[in-house]
Ligand SMILES: Nc1ncnc2c1ncn2[C@@H]1O[C@H](COP(=O)(O)OP(=O)(O)OP(=O)(O)O)[C@@H](O)[C@H]1O
């Protein structure tokens with residue numbers, strides 16, 4: 001023991017070591033919030049630059065898909081729980097919002113908030129098995145949730161107010177209490193929701209709640225040993241994730257499409273959301289926007305290429321197949337090479353650029 | 361042995377614990393006690409049941425029979441989460457860190473059980489959440505400084521050298537202010553210099569922070585230098601229990617363990 005006592009004086013590190021380490025994060029942090037403000041400025045300016053078509057057909061679905069991606073990313077990318085039920089939870093949000101609008105005549109913002117809460121509750125219930133099962137089996141159980149929810153919204157006409165087309169649609173524009181009949185109005189409305197929910201997601205992921213999720217993702221047995229309430233945290237992740245998905249589902253129907261049936265929230269939608277987060281980046285908030293942009297823009301880009309290079313001679317069906325092929329290849333590539341998606345590639349590129357002048 | 365039984369302040373008392381896996385006995389009627397404030401080493405050959413014993417102590421395994429008295433409580437079975445709540449910290453033989461999280465986030469995660477603010481407060485950064493997060497950060501930084509890890513605070517632990525990962529795991533356990541720290545081979549796979557460094561940290565934790573330590577270590581010299589009390593296991597049974605000097609002089613221990621490894625180390 002004696003030999004160790006004499007070494008204790010070295011416990012305190014020289015000051016310089018600490019200073020260096022303190023400097024770096026401050027710079028990064030300022031840079032990050034600067035980026036955030038720049039992005040907000042760009043987003044706020046979009047209606048002045050984009051045409052009505054662009055806003056309605058591209059920017060609005062992009063924002064809603066990014067929001068849905070964020071919902072799934074909180075669950076899968078942060079808390080490590082795989083789910084193929086995203087479409088189902090979006091449907092719950094949409095149909096619940098519809099019920100609040102038509103039966104209780106609530107204002108649109110209130111209805112959509114409550115719709116999100118109902119989705120959160122349903123997500124919580126379907127998240128309960130996560131206490132017992134993991135990985136592949138959990139994914140299968142989320143698949144069961146997807147099919148069950150789809151079935152419910154077809155089977156019980158009450159949900160679509162007995163409409164003959166089995167669809168739900170915005171009851172009337174006035175109910176919204178906000179002018180969202182114009183493309184600009186819709187855009188700002190959605191932007192407001194997306195910015196608020198993004199801020200909340202960032203707060204959550206940087207808080208103890210987010211750390212608990214990531215700890216469970218990385219190693220759940222160790223998480224329990226250090227005193228994290230594993231089951232409680234997992235179920236919370238399901239609820240929060242489903243809230244986001246529910247709100248996204250309601251926006252999809254009532255702001256983007258105007259009217260839709262449960263087909264809009266099929267398993268294909270679940271996969272689309274999953275692809276967004278895989279391509280954009282698991283465990284990244286900005287990745288959801290990147291992934292959603294990619295998925296909304298790729299078809300347009302392909303179309304553009306075929307128009308300009310091949311003068312529209314490529315068959316639409318062929319084009320769709322090309323698109324599927326590109327998605328498939330990219331997803332496999334990202335899963336193997338870069339599970340943290342485009343977001344990570346961008347960060348790497350940025351840090352390489354920032355150290356580049358120092359390499360000499 | 362006499363010095364031990366005179367000081368009456370026992371923090372942990374293991375009574376007649378037995379554990380088996382599908383009929384294979386890992387621990388057989390094991391009893392020993394740990395004094396508050398001491399460093400107690402568990403030694404024994406591979407497969408002796410040392411790790412299993414730590415797993416019983418913090419609830420990862422449930423013993424077939426026996427009881428554990430810890431502080432003023434006694435229990436047969438405890439959930440790992442409850443063990444953490446009661447102030448039992450733990451590191452693992454095979455590092456169990458959160459690989460994709462940074463050093464500081466891994467450390468902060470150790471404070472989870474002390475958190476009082478809920479997710480709504482986190483979501484909106486309400487005052488209590490802000491205050492708590494500032495406090496936690498301060499506490500974590502202090503621990504990183506104590507363990508000389510500050511310069512790695514933003515490194516993803518998966519990218520750290522093995523020896524540093526072991527230290528991060530210690531930081532994560534230490535940050536929660538445990539009263540009893542269970543360390544499973546904290547120096548395994550380290551070179552002599554790293555072992556010295558780690559021994560110094562453990563001694564500091566024990567002396568400066570007053571935390572009782574139970575550790576498993578294969579390096580007999582390190583163990584004998586560091587610990588106040590040694591318990592020797594062999595095939596799930598206790599074959600020695602006493603001060604380092606007593607244990608090294610014990611013929612059963614020499615036969616079972618010491619003799620095979622360091623024949624010349626007996627003083
Ligand atoms: N989860 C388990 N399932 C089945 N058998 C186990 C399990 N954990 C431990 N054992 C068995 O219990 C016995 C004691 O193992 P334990 O890991 O406690 O030994 P140890 O003393 O820590 O050894 P080492 O020095 O190699 O770490 C071994 O025979 C081991 O194979």
Ligand SMILES: [Mg+2]
Nearest residue numbers: 410411412453
């Ligand atoms: Mg072991």
